[in-house]
Amino acid sequence: MSLDHPVLSSLLPVVLLIFIGFVAGKARLIRAEAVRDLSNLVFLVLTQALLFRTMSTVRVERIDFHSVMLYYLVAGALFFALLLAQGLNSRSAVLALAAIFSNTLMIGVPLVGLAYGEAGLVQLFTLISLHALVLLTLATVVLELLEARELASAGQGEPRHMLATVAQAVKNAVIHPVPMPIIAGLLYAQTGWGLHPVVERPLRLLGDAFGPVALVLVGVTLAQAAIGAQLRGALVISAIKTLLHPLLMAAAGWAFGLRGLPLAVMVVAASLPVGANVFLFSQRYRKAEDLVTASVAVSTGLALLSVSLVMALIPLLPA
Numbered sequence: 001m002s003l004d005h006p007v008l009s010s011l012l013p014v015v016l017l018i019f020i021g022f023v024a025g026k027a028r029l030i031r032a033e034a035v036r037d038l039s040n041l042v043f044l045v046l047t048q049a050l051l052f053r054t055m056s057t058v059r060v061e062r063i064d065f066h067s068v069m070l071y072y073l074v075a076g077a078l079f080f081a082l083l084l085a086q087g088l089n090s091r092s093a094v095l096a097l098a099a100i101f102s103n104t105l106m107i108g109v110p111l112v113g114l115a116y117g118e119a120g121l122v123q124l125f126t127l128i129s130l131h132a133l134v135l136l137t138l139a140t141v142v143l144e145l146l147e148a149r150e151l152a153s154a155g156q157g158e159p160r161h162m163l164a165t166v167a168q169a170v171k172n173a174v175i176h177p178v179p180m181p182i183i184a185g186l187l188y189a190q191t192g193w194g195l196h197p198v199v200e201r202p203l204r205l206l207g208d209a210f211g212p213v214a215l216v217l218v219g220v221t222l223a224q225a226a227i228g229a230q231l232r233g234a235l236v237i238s239a240i241k242t243l244l245h246p247l248l249m250a251a252a253g254w255a256f257g258l259r260g261l262p263l264a265v266m267v268v269a270a271s272l273p274v275g276a277n278v279f280l281f282s283q284r285y286r287k288a289e290d291l292v293t294a295s296v297a298v299s300t301g302l303a304l305l306s307v308s309l310v311m312a313l314i315p316l317l318p319a
Contacts, residue, residue: 007308010111021219030220039283042214048181049206055185058129067262072134074252075100090146094287097139098295099240102272104128106211123265133182214276221293230294238299242306246271264314271310273299
């Protein structure tokens, strides 16, 4: 496989950024005490700019709801199946999110662009425009519900009626660093005004910094984590993410009449490794941080083989 191959040319920069962070962490150029502050910088500043700017260009009438909603139905079904299999608790919710949330931006965009051209990118951008809104909001609502239940069980919160708990969880999910800029950007996009360059340029610079900084932070955390102890769990999550997820997407897409380029892009998107947003999620909620960090790294390495396999098998799907 040459360095010009779409899979290698997309994944190697990601591996390199994680490695740079790992070396910086081992050399103590970035101390353990600074990781939480850097995580807040990425989650509360860079992510906000990226999500708002991305959603500010999305017109609802242009969204291809058929292929995209099928993608999210498959991801949602896998999320809840894993949640039930691992036990209904907040840690399981973070791990289930890791198994369905793809690195669509840093890896997906260059990969699909090289493999399928502009038409493929249109399909992927449609998916990306709703990726965080659907999956992160779903995970946030579930996490808030489970955390409320866990606090009540531990005697640290007053027991509430189920409807009150759901209402509070939805409120916490909406008034949250991820859904708020997505919803604000989507609403703004419907005005058709566009972003003035004075606003758009700094948002673009901040958004462009999200991927590299988040991946370097993954490497720093990796240097401080006991990866050996997490390797088995990380391999399981990585296999579900890069092999089972695309297999389910291919089967569902074919069964529901999805064919050609839309099916190919959705299956490739499902085969991508764990996205850095899950790492930030685990950091924010302080759940399974070492395991999620290891899963991001291991799935990125495994994707060199799994994504190549998926892309080779897609043309063999029945017409």
